[in-house]
Ligand SMILES: Nc1ncnc2c1ncn2[C@@H]1O[C@H](COP(=O)(O)OP(=O)(O)OP(=O)(O)O)[C@@H](O)[C@H]1O
């Protein structure tokens with residue numbers, strides 16, 4: 006096996022605020038290979054967002070080490086793109102201007118950047134909404150804009166925190182299919198957090214199960230469904246077995262947490 | 266098509282490239298009817314502006330009627346025509362402009378200094394909670410001192426020239442803008458702060474691309490209050506001791522029982538304050554035009 010793109014070693018995190026300590030993560034080790042799509046599932050409060058923020062260098066772990074391309078991560082990296090749990094568009098910028106923000110922070114914009122951003126939005130089915138403000142977009146469109154913004158930076162690694170969590174099931178399914186297509190075309194490396202087991206099985210090459218409070222890794226389940234994936238595959242017995250396996254994994258974690 | 270009306274509310278639909286849309290053939294309405302429709306649109310959009318001429322005429326008529334009916338002497342209540350005549354006379358001999366100009370300079374300088382200080386300190390307090398905790402009690406306490414009461418002191422210390430008026434104005438405009446700047450900076454969406462951090466934005470970029478535009482809506486609410494208070498500050502300063510300005514005119518008019526002159530000065534002050542308020546409002550609706558475009562109810 007080649008050197009992984011991202012590696013976490015024994016990462017733990019405890020929030021402490023005004024004498025209140027909340028252990029959020031305990032001894033998580035994981036790795037993500039280049040061009041791999043990894044999903045992390047876990048129930049609410051199992052430290053998924055905490056893990057993502059640590060992996061992206063937004064939060065320093067209380068103990069443990071994160072390495073990206075062999076270097077220790079201590080701050081946000083230019084090669085890591087984020088899509089956060091909450092839609093975070095600037096309301097005073099149009100969709101296009103929001104998408105251009107990361108480029109704008111790096112260098113003065115050229116006309117070709119604008120064209121590229123416009124094309125990227127069109128590719129995401131937002132061509133007509135490039136000049137619309139976020140308040141004029143539906144939740145699904147807005148989240149597609151944040152995804153476009155992250156992808157336009159061509160990050161080596163895309164970290165996503167329940168990107169479609171706030172959307173209805175139908176929109177979510179459609180966006181997941183789009184996401185898979187795009188990531189496949191670009192051979193994008195992705196680590197995505199979700200609390201939907203089905204979604205994880207549909208998208209991922211590997212599913213990491215995080216459970217308990219503090220959250221710890223309960224299992225790593227490889228998904229050997231062929232690509233390109235279709236929704237129909239989720240009805241196959243193979244997928245059904247995977248889903249039960251992940252569910253069982255989550256349950257063991259919850260039991261352990263209850264016993265402690 | 267659907268989205269053209271979303272982007273430009275009220276804009277005509279563009280050529281029907283949407284096959285689902287029913288074909289409509291537009292018959293141009295007769296010219297007069299179209300114009301009537303346009304006027305009605307304008308009235309619907311600006312009801313206050315449309316009503317203003319009527320309100321103004323009604324007020325003037327009422328005023329004139331009152332003066333005629335009660336037959337007040339001019340030094341008690343001059344009629345509107347007397348006031349207008351006085352205003353014209355003062356405009357012709359240049360005194361109106363000279364005094365208005367003095368007041369405007371005081372207001373301008375006071376705003377410049379007061380707002381700059383308020384923005385700087387407000388930004389600083391908005392960024393640091395500790396500093397805010399330390400300084401806020403004093404700032405709030407300072408607001409319980411009536412400016413009218415300390416204006417004489419300022420005149421004693423700094424003379425009856427420009428400086429004392431500028432200082433009174435500065436003190437008046439400072440607080441509302443300070444508070445709104447602190448609140449505005451503090452209310453910047455933490456998710457957007459985290460976004461900027463993930464994009465490794467510099468301090469300068471954070472300020473220019475996030476904090477400033479993010480705080481602007483709140484800052485404007487304080488700014489509008491400040492510009493009105495600036496007028497009050499300059500007039501109060503002039504009341505206490507001055508040899509020119511609109512406030513001085515009022516004092517002078519009282520002394521020589523020239524009531525029409527007081528009226529002219531008061532009207533000028535009102536015009537000035539209105540002009541400044543509406544300029545800020547106009548600037549606001551231009552800078553925050555993104556706020557008016559939302560489709561969501563209640564925006
Ligand atoms: N900034 C913070 N300060 C203190 N405690 C925090 C903070 N952020 C998260 N926590 C705590 O850490 C734990 C894990 O939180 P985290 O947000 O990582 O969970 P999550 O798995 O992402 O949950 P969800 O699925 O609801 O998003 C929770 O118990 C939470 O209360």
Ligand SMILES: [Mg+2]
Nearest residue numbers: 053054055090
């Ligand atoms: Mg979360």
